[in-house]
Amino acid sequence: MAGLGDAEIVIVGGGAIGAAAADALARSGRRDILLIEKEPSLAAVTTAQAAGLVGQVRSSIDRVKLAMWSVATFAELERQDEARPSWRQVGSLRIAVTPERADEFKRLCQVAAEAGLEAELIDAAAARRLWPGMRLDEAKAVLWCPSDGYLQPHDLTMAYQHRARAHGVRFATGVRLERIHLEHGRVTGVGTSQGEIRCEMVINAAGAHAYHVARLVGLDLPIVPVRHEYLVSVPLAGIRPDLPAFRVPDQTLYGRPDVNSLLLGGWEPEALSLDPRSYAIEETPPSIVEDWPVLSNFAELMRPIFPPIGEAGVRHVFSGWPTFTPDGRFIIGESGRVKGFVMAGGCNAHGVSGSAGIGRHLVEALAEQKPSAYVRSLSPDRFTETSWDWSDARRKAQAIYETYYAIGH
Ligand SMILES: Cc1cc2nc3c(=O)[nH]c(=O)nc-3n(C[C@H](O)[C@H](O)[C@H](O)COP(=O)(O)OP(=O)(O)OC[C@H]3O[C@@H](n4cnc5c(N)ncnc54)[C@H](O)[C@@H]3O)c2cc1C
Helix, strand or coil: CCCCCCCCEEEECCCHHHHHHHHHHHHCCCCCEEEEECCCCCCCCHHHHCCCEECCCCCCHHHHHHHHHHHHHHHHHHCCCCCCCCCECCCEEEEECCHHHHHHHHHHHHHHHHHCCCCEEECHHHHHHHCCCCCCCCCCEEEEECCCEECCHHHHHHHHHHHHHHCCCEEEECCCEEEEEEECCEEEEEEECCEEEECCEEEECCHHHHHHHHHCCCCCCCCEEECEEEEEECCCCCCCCCCCEEEEHHHCEEEEEECCEEEEEECCCCCCECCHHHCCCCCCCCCCCCCHHHHHHHHHHHCCCCHHHHCCCEEEEEEECCEECCCCCCEEEECCCCECEEEEECCCCCCCCCHHHHHHHHHHHHCCCCCCHHHHHCCCHHHHCCCCCHHHHHHHHHHHHHCCCCCCC
């Protein structure tokens, strides 16, 4: 076909996940890969809006290890001569304001230790030395993870692209996937806005359109967009880019320095989700208007710990529709029903920090040797081989968002 040429693997979507998949597959030895992105540039949709926090402290060993793999990759990419992810390994503080949360932190430290991640409980004086402007007198515990940090999601995507290109991956922007061709239950090609492409495998990394791309091969997958937003304050005295990231889970808050400003986000208890069937593959999800009551509440909740945020002006609001799944887990791997159709999505709002780990698990899922039990548990087949209904799936996916920082999540 004219222009694009055929490929063994077509990746649909040029956000953090598609680019990480391209990088990981190319580095595993796959050579003939074409990534298509409908927008004029990569990282233009959800990835462009992400806060870029990278946290490795999680409640299961598998998830800690996935995040550790991401961090190792970010450090590696930061050493590239060009196209670096702007990775800042400034560490992170997790602040408990209830005794139950302090108990959870002890359990999280144990999980971290078992996974080989350094994380420790520190006293308020040590935490104040790390973030001098914070008031931590009421804190019941502070968990410090020195290898956490933050990056610029757009730069990360460019860094993946740079390395993948060096391994022969082709990238085509302004190309929209419209059809997927099957013969005898196998992928044989795709139809795009720029013509036909023969291929053996399609990787669905289409973010808030992943549901629609799966429908093109007749699969129903519960990939539910849920609105998420955060604010960036005007510059505030005492904030420097080398301060740690932070999370206050009892108040559902997270944040980090953004040069000399404070980036502050959170998980609201009554989220706004979308039924992906309400918009078509060629349409975009509804645009988001700043929800000032929600954003002001983040600032109010943060004020006792960092008083200047109470009076601070807002410089910018970022928002988007990250996707959630009813069980809060990624969807990674080939469909047992449609050979050559592969999922890389359902990121539950950690698609940037998880991207390198997701790329690694994708390689494992597609390798000839049997993947680990964890990787097998992420297969799309868990939704196509069981029955579920949309209203229940949407309710559960939304609840994953609403309880993001709940103890034991
Ligand atoms: C406000 C906010 C803050 C966040 N903060 C963090 C954070 O701190 N850390 C973190 O890890 N995650 C964070 N996230 C979540 C993170 O942004 C997502 O998990 C991640 O960006 C998902 O990447 P993606 O590649 O799957 O999706 P996207 O970036 O949306 O990429 C999908 C791409 O597919 C393309 N596409 C869709 N349909 C087609 C088609 N038919 N043909 C061709 N291309 C197509 C789209 O144009 C898009 O570019 C945040 C999200 C939001 C909204």
